[in-house]
Amino acid sequence: MSNNIIHAESVMAVDFGSINTRAHLFDIVEGSYHFIASGTAPSTVGAPYYDVSESLRSALIALQNITGRILLDSKTSRLCMPAAEDGSGIDRLVVTMSAGRKLKILPFGILSDVSLKSARHLASSTYHHLVDIVGLGDNRPLDARLDDILNANPDIIILAGGTERGASRTVMKNASMVALICRLLPRENRPYVVYAGNRSAALRVKELLEKHTSVFITSNIRPAIDVEDLAPAQEVLADIFEQYHSQQIGGLSTLKSLCSIPLMPTAFAFSRMLRYLSHVHKTGKGVLGVDLGAGSTTLVKAEDGVVHSEVQPFGMGREITGLLEKCSLESISRWLPIEMSADALLDQIWNKNLFPSSIPATPEALAVEHAVARQALRTAVESAQEQHPDWGDVFEPILATGAVLGLSASPLQSLHILLDGIQPVGITTFILDTNAVLASLGAAAPVNSLLPVQVLESGAFTMLATVVSPVCRERFGTTVMQARLVYDSGDELTVNVKQGMIEVLPLPPGYKATLHLQSEKNVSLDGCQKRGKLSLKVNGAACGLVIDARGRPILLPQDDELRRSRLRRWAAAMDSFPA
Amino acid sequence: MLAQITHILPSTNIRRVRILPVDGKLLVRAGQQVAAMDVLAEAQNEAKHILLDVRKVLGGGSAVRGKELVERSVGEIVQEGDIIASMGSVLRKQIHAPQAGVIAAVENGQVYLRVFTPPSQLKAGYTGIVSEIIPERGAIIEINGALLQGVWGNKKVNGGQLLMLADAADDSLTLQKFDSTPEQLRGKVLFSAYCEEEEVLQAVESRSLRGLILASMPAKLIETANSLAVPVILLEGFGRIPLNKFAYEVLSANQRRQITLNAAVWDDYIGERPEITIPAAHEGHPAIEMEVLKPGQHVRIHSAPYKGEGGVIDEVLPGSSLLPSGLRAISALVKLDGGERVLVPVMNLDVIE
Numbered sequence: 001m002s003n004n005i006i007h008a009e010s011v012m013a014v015d016f017g018s019i020n021t022r023a024h025l026f027d028i029v030e031g032s033y034h035f036i037a038s039g040t041a042p043s044t045v046g047a048p049y050y051d052v053s054e055s056l057r058s059a060l061i062a063l064q065n066i067t068g069r070i071l072l073d074s075k076t077s078r079l080c081m082p083a084a085e086d087g088s089g090i091d092r093l094v095v096t097m098s099a100g101r102k103l104k105i106l107p108f109g110i111l112s113d114v115s116l117k118s119a120r121h122l123a124s125s126t127y128h129h130l131v132d133i134v135g136l137g138d139n140r141p142l143d144a145r146l147d148d149i150l151n152a153n154p155d156i157i158i159l160a161g162g163t164e165r166g167a168s169r170t171v172m173k174n175a176s177m178v179a180l181i182c183r184l185l186p187r188e189n190r191p192y193v194v195y196a197g198n199r200s201a202a203l204r205v206k207e208l209l210e211k212h213t214s215v216f217i218t219s220n221i222r223p224a225i226d227v228e229d230l231a232p233a234q235e236v237l238a239d240i241f242e243q244y245h246s247q248q249i250g251g252l253s254t255l256k257s258l259c260s261i262p263l264m265p266t267a268f269a270f271s272r273m274l275r276y277l278s279h280v281h282k283t284g285k286g287v288l289g290v291d292l293g294a295g296s297t298t299l300v301k302a303e304d305g306v307v308h309s310e311v312q313p314f315g316m317g318r319e320i321t322g323l324l325e326k327c328s329l330e331s332i333s334r335w336l337p338i339e340m341s342a343d344a345l346l347d348q349i350w351n352k353n354l355f356p357s358s359i360p361a362t363p364e365a366l367a368v369e370h371a372v373a374r375q376a377l378r379t380a381v382e383s384a385q386e387q388h389p390d391w392g393d394v395f396e397p398i399l400a401t402g403a404v405l406g407l408s409a410s411p412l413q414s415l416h417i418l419l420d421g422i423q424p425v426g427i428t429t430f431i432l433d434t435n436a437v438l439a440s441l442g443a444a445a446p447v448n449s450l451l452p453v454q455v456l457e458s459g460a461f462t463m464l465a466t467v468v469s470p471v472c473r474e475r476f477g478t479t480v481m482q483a484r485l486v487y488d489s490g491d492e493l494t495v496n497v498k499q500g501m502i503e504v505l506p507l508p509p510g511y512k513a514t515l516h517l518q519s520e521k522n523v524s525l526d527g528c529q530k531r532g533k534l535s536l537k538v539n540g541a542a543c544g545l546v547i548d549a550r551g552r553p554i555l556l557p558q559d560d561e562l563r564r565s566r567l568r569r570w571a572a573a574m575d576s577f578p579a
Numbered sequence: 580m581l582a583q584i585t586h587i588l589p590s591t592n593i594r595r596v597r598i599l600p601v602d603g604k605l606l607v608r609a610g611q612q613v614a615a616m617d618v619l620a621e622a623q624n625e626a627k628h629i630l631l632d633v634r635k636v637l638g639g640g641s642a643v644r645g646k647e648l649v650e651r652s653v654g655e656i657v658q659e660g661d662i663i664a665s666m667g668s669v670l671r672k673q674i675h676a677p678q679a680g681v682i683a684a685v686e687n688g689q690v691y692l693r694v695f696t697p698p699s700q701l702k703a704g705y706t707g708i709v710s711e712i713i714p715e716r717g718a719i720i721e722i723n724g725a726l727l728q729g730v731w732g733n734k735k736v737n738g739g740q741l742l743m744l745a746d747a748a749d750d751s752l753t754l755q756k757f758d759s760t761p762e763q764l765r766g767k768v769l770f771s772a773y774c775e776e777e778e779v780l781q782a783v784e785s786r787s788l789r790g791l792i793l794a795s796m797p798a799k800l801i802e803t804a805n806s807l808a809v810p811v812i813l814l815e816g817f818g819r820i821p822l823n824k825f826a827y828e829v830l831s832a833n834q835r836r837q838i839t840l841n842a843a844v845w846d847d848y849i850g851e852r853p854e855i856t857i858p859a860a861h862e863g864h865p866a867i868e869m870e871v872l873k874p875g876q877h878v879r880i881h882s883a884p885y886k887g888e889g890g891v892i893d894e895v896l897p898g899s900s901l902l903p904s905g906l907r908a909i910s911a912l913v914k915l916d917g918g919e920r921v922l923v924p925v926m927n928l929d930v931i932e
Binding site (some may be wrong): 041042044045046047048049050054058100101141142143146147150151176180183184186189343344346347348349350351354355357358359360361362363364365366407408409410413 | 581583584601602625626627628629630683684686687689691693730731797798799801816817818845846847848849850868869881882883884902903904906907908923924926927
């Protein structure tokens with residue numbers, strides 16, 4: 001790490017996404033770091049450019065135009081570094097990336113609910129395709145197993161197994177199979193091997209494998225039966241991601257020489273920030289981060305520094321059809337407030353696959369995009385809950401990013417999508433990363449630890465709402481509680497909250513109030529059954545204060561017209577229906 | 580702003596890289612004329628091994644003993660029936676190769692025999708000249724003629740004489756049309772605007788057609804299209820979308836000419852798209868691959884509410900414009916072919932070039 005940290009001022013954070021390249025500028029304003037502006041340009045990772053430089057140049061030109069600050073040398077078109085006396089240029093550059101091919105990963109472990117499970121969790125924390133899974137319970141004949149692995153041609157094998165006082169013979173047997181796999185593949189097709197098992201076998205594994213392929217030794221991801229430690233192995237995966245893509249994608253190697261630290265996968269940088277926030281927000285609930293991207297959907301839950309990351313291989317761009325492999329078309333169509341045949345919906349989804357950067361220009365197209373967004377989040381949440389039994393549905397706060405959310409027509413639309421997709425319980429603050437800087441802050445943290453802290457405080461994010469989500473088993477339409485909002489000005493607003501309804505209470509940014517909840521019914525808030533009174537202080541936000549009494553999980557009527565009518569009623573309450 | 584380009588060109592010169600996923604054997608040379616179905620190269624791509632457990636069968640469970648009994652070495656080619664391992668002198672016990680193959684590995688007293696599988700073949704995909712050889716991997720083919728880039732393909736390759744079964748840009752292909760055409764269908768590549776019947780797709784194979792070009796079809800037919808052995812290329816997308824006039828003109832002008840279909844999957848990372856080429860003798864101008872969006876460009880709109888319409892860019896508007904959906908986006912004013920001037924997000928446009 002540079003000794004010049006204290007003197008470094010401006011930081012440029014570039015994110016190469018599958019649809020767009022974004023360049024974010026951070027600098028000192030009135031003594032503390034602020035997010036200044038972003039420049040965006042279409043990605044040039046693929047044809048016909050095959051080089052990130054062109055999109056970076058376009059994004060920097062856009063940023064120059066917005067800020068009036070010279071960032072590119074007029075003669076060479078190169079990034080001006082370091083910053084000059086006249087304010088041109090920047091001091092530090094960090095890069096994150098989610099574009100490019102997903103890594104084909106093969107977890108190779110022992111017990112399915114111990115090492116193999118952790119190896120899968122590790123794979124799921126980055127942009128990946130799981131090509132196969134090999135463990136002790138594998139019934140395939142040895143030759144068939146070998147052929148399946150060879151034909152899958154993984155980019156990375158995660159070799160795990162053996163707690164710290166556990167198996168090493170089986171680990172070595174597995175390592176021998178991996179060595180055989182490597183020997184049978186042409187050298188240029190051999191996978192990286194990440195050894196994340198019993199440390200006592202590490203040296204032998206390295207000696208066995210390093211003559212055949214690149215081997216990375218990291219801490220045991222399952223040091224004890226009931227302990228999972230993925231963080232060191234995630235750093236290794238991030239390194240491999242950087243190495244792999246630097247070889248595949250033009251312009252990255254050149255850019256590396258300008259960067260203060262190695263390029264990071266966006267999801268990795270995102271989870272870094274969530275880890276930090278989990279230390280800041282010690283509510284006992286855990287912080288949830290949501291990135292609804294074009295190529296992937298990322299969920300990160302962090303509590304007291306312990307992070308669970310799930311990167312799903314479906315998104316809102318070309319990978320939109322990946323969602324159809326994880327859920328039914330019907331589960332998407334149930335979120336549509338308009339009538340549309342299954343065929344027409346399928347056509348629209350597939351057309352989005354063909355034209356991933358297209359923008360919904362009509363209310364109907366937007367309704368489809370939002371239905372997909374809801375179900376993508378829902379599918380991701382359900383998968384995370386299945387993989388991590390302690391994931392739960394209680395979070396504080398929830399931070400969300402992604403173009404569908406950040407560039408929506410109104411904050412209420414974004415909030416409505418998040419509520420329908422995540423369905424949290426209890427009292428939750430929703431924060432929108434409109435500028436998609438959260439991952440960039442995670443990437444910048446190692447070179448400037450003050451920057452993320454100060455930018456978080458600086459208003460770069462939109463406080464969407466405080467949402468109260470009571471869970472109650474009363475009949476639809478029954479009054480389950482009374483909500484009385486007492487503003488600091490002395491004004492009051494009282495609503496009777498009915499089961500199945502959403503109430504939006506106005507509380508603009510800058511205002512404060514106290515919310516008094518009174519219920520005669522058994523209402524669950526934050527996992528506790530409460531009857532009687534509860535009071536809490538709330539701050540104003542873009543959407544005000546929202547009470548979501550639709551129940552958990554949200555049950556939608558089977559009857560199509562009744563369901564659409566209910567969705568429209570909720571959208572009307574949230575003022576979130578497409579224009 | 581960089582433009583998204585779709586090539587619909589009556590005459591051009593293009594070069595296409597065709598490579599194997601692994602090292603293999605080249606079957607062509609530089610300067611050679613190739614047709615779409617010619618094999619450029621082939622490789623043993625699919626791994627298939629048979630485990631011969633010498634340790635267990637002959638070695639009494641001992642890996643060391645098992646290894647001692649193996650009579651072949653790694654890399655050795657064996658034929659079906661060849662002895663792989665044996666023990667004993669009077670009452671000899673032997674393990675024979677069940678199939679021909681190569682000794683891939685001897686591990687822990689076990690022999691892995693890699694059996695010969697049919698090589699995977701790299702077809703040319705285009706009719707043209709091999710302009711450059713990529714050693715052990717493939718070749719670059721240079722093509723002169725018409726080029727039409729599609730949006731979806733079923734990963735097959737073939738070619739034949741073009742037959743248009745569409746009187747208008749939104750005509751539907753039906754079994755009745757198939758049966759009522761006086762033309763001999765065998766060996767032809769059929770063009771029609773739209774197809775929504777699964778039976779029609781299936782009939783493409785049963786009537787020995789060599790390929791199908793459509794403007795659009797319902798996405799529910801993807802699985803059926805993928806199952807066909809002949810290429811299917813969509814030029815517009817999914818749903819019912821009329822063919823753009825440029826493509827219609829190029830195809831109409833080349834009725835009954837030999838055309839080739841490379842129905843690749845659209846993959847931006849490797850720059851592959853489904854493509855139709857119609858070879859010509861004369862050399863065309865290289866296609867423009869990079870362009871900035873600007874007034875005067877011919878465009879196709881690929882999203883609602885003007886999906887399938889063509890026009891000309893009148894003006895690229897500064898800043899973001901408000902759309903009927905409530906979203907804001909960088910947009911252009913496009914004069915449609917019918918004369919109407921409409922606001923379209925630039926991301927919903929393809930420049931036809």
